[in-house]
Amino acid sequence: MLVVAAITLSGCATAVDPITRNAPLKLALNESVDALRKKSDEGDRPAQYALSFLMQTGLRGVEKDALGAEALRARAGENRTTSTAVYMPGVNGKPGTTMLVPITSPGVSDAEARRLDACGLTLLLGEPALGAMVCGSPEAYIDLLPGGAGLRQDMMRRVMGGVVRVDPASVLDCEDTTALWGDAAFRMATGDQATAALATNRIIALCGEGRDSWHARVMRAQIHLDASEPDAALAVIGPVPRPAPAPIGAFASQVAMAAEAMREDWVGYRRERDAMLAASLAALRAEPQTQLVETFAVEGGSVTLFARPGEVFDGLEGLMVGVLTPADERAPPRGFWLTRRENVLNGKAAWFLDEYRCDGRSSLAHFDARPSDAVVRDHLTRRMSGALQPLTTVVEGGSAPASACRWPVQVAPGLGDDPAVIAREAQPAEARASSTPLP
Structure with missing residues (x-):
């Protein structure tokens, strides 16, 4: 009886809900880094995995540390054995007895850590079909999306963080607007649309309606759209051919389509859409x-x-x-x-x-x-x-x-x-x- 009870308690395999199974990765996406460090120091194995994920990727302000991440993963994957008291009833009128039964609690194994890493990668890449497979189910992937979106924004800030800040007023010639354009793109990516508008306005003022102004015009039109100003968006994008050459391509047409839809001018919307699709089919x-x-x-x-x-x-x-x-x-x-x-x-x-x-x-x-x-x-x-x-x-x-x-x-x-x-x-x-x- 004792042997059977021990096996039942320590060896029973049950299916784990995918959302519950992904909890260590969700911690990495959502828990504050300070809280993760504290829990990790206290021996919390899901937190140790979560912190190791951030240390591997260098995201959320955590310094990249491959060796430190591996050390944390080794601790997160340790099995721990505790004992629990199990009462065994007596037989044939004999008194019962209480026995201590060992129970092994697995941590985040190497294989599970690799699966969670792959799940996190699908979030960063925006791959829902693959994510549904690796993360366990479509619902499990969707459950992680809010935190994944924050991580993608963090990646963008890191990638563009080396862009040199430029004062728009300091740029005096259209030929010198490359750095200003990079600065405007960074500000748009980080949500600073007011200063992005100043930068794009300066490029347009210096470059007129020529090709060097087209990308700035598309960005400025997008800022107008975000401010619910479709007429202004269409006016500023007017000189840009649709569809445009690289690197703008179809996006100029799609900004114009969004403006026409906001105006509820469905004739204009269809004109823009059908011209773009006809160009796409011809190109293919x-x-x-x-x-x-x-x-x-x-x-x-x-x-x-x-x-x-x-x-x-x-x-x-x-x-x-x-x-x-x-x-x-x-x-x-x-x-x-x-x-x-x-x-x-x-x-x-x-x-x-x-x-x-x-x-x-x-x-x-x-x-x-x-x-x-x-x-x-x-x-x-x-x-x-x-x-x-x-x-x-x-x-x-x-x-x-x-x-x-x-x-x-x-x-x-x-x-x-x-x-x-x-x-x-x-x-x-x-x-x-x-x-x-x-x-």
């Missing part, structure tokens, strides 16, 4: 390595699907893109992407089908092998009819510079701000020519 058709698969009708419009191989970013391989041409004048643009990522779980690759809108993204499906064109078409058709619900959906809002459209390249691929376009145009002319198939 003209790309050397991109092949048209088909155009098919869906509820509310049509989808044009392309095979488009190439690296989206490090570790994520693009395979197909789909562009929605909506029928409704008020419908937002949508893009659909089939991608492949290596070594997702247990060293295996996974394929993801995602939908992008300006306000966020949805993961529609993931596959263990590349889906056929027919499977992709079926998923998109069912999604547009409402018959397919996404695995995860992340809706993003917030301040500029991306409040007009969080995913400008994804909803209108092939234009000037698309990394694939920028990389191709950076090649020598003879290399670009040699990549074009012969007729």
Whole structure:
């Protein structure tokens, strides 16, 4: 009886709710650093993992310390054994007895720490489909999103923290506005729109309507949008071609669309949207390595699907893109992407089908092998009819510079701000020519 009781208490395996399981990572995202240090010093193993995560990444003001992080993880992963009193009733009238039974409490094991690290990485990258898999469930990923958003902002501040502050009045010539532009971008990224407006105004004043003013004009238009001034946004963006060359690309069109929507001028909105989508489709058709698969009708419009191989970013391989041409004048643009990522779980690759809108993204499906064109078409058709619900959906809002459209390249691929376009145009002319198939 005693042996059975000990095994029952110390060895019983139960399924742990994914949200509960991710608690150590949630501590890293939300608990104050001072509180984490105090709990860690007191031997709290989840806090030790949380602090080690921050020490590994150098986020939330914690100094990067790889060795210190490893030492904390070793402590967080220690098993601890305590004893509890268990009463054993007597048999055949004999008195009962109380026994001390050892109970082993596992910490945050190495394997669990690696899983939590991977979950945290999906939050930093904004990868909901992968996050749902690694973090345990869509609900578990969504539960971590508020803290993850704060961490991404912290990363942006760190990346841009080396930008030199510039007094707009000290810049006297359009050719000298590069540093001022970097300063304006930093201020926008950190929410200081008032001084960002001063910087963009100075660039526009010095550069007039020429190309050197276009990026500043788009940023200034975005600041007007955030202040609910759509007419002023359209006026300042007027000289900018839509869509624009790199690095602005589709974003100029999407800022104009947001202004027209704010004015409730749906004719103007549709004009901007349809011109942008037509340019995107034309650009994709003209790309050397991109092949048209088909155009098919869906509820509310049509989808044009392309095979488009190439690296989206490090570790994520693009395979197909789909562009929605909506029928409704008020419908937002949508893009659909089939991608492949290596070594997702247990060293295996996974394929993801995602939908992008300006306000966020949805993961529609993931596959263990590349889906056929027919499977992709079926998923998109069912999604547009409402018959397919996404695995995860992340809706993003917030301040500029991306409040007009969080995913400008994804909803209108092939234009000037698309990394694939920028990389191709950076090649020598003879290399670009040699990549074009012969007729």
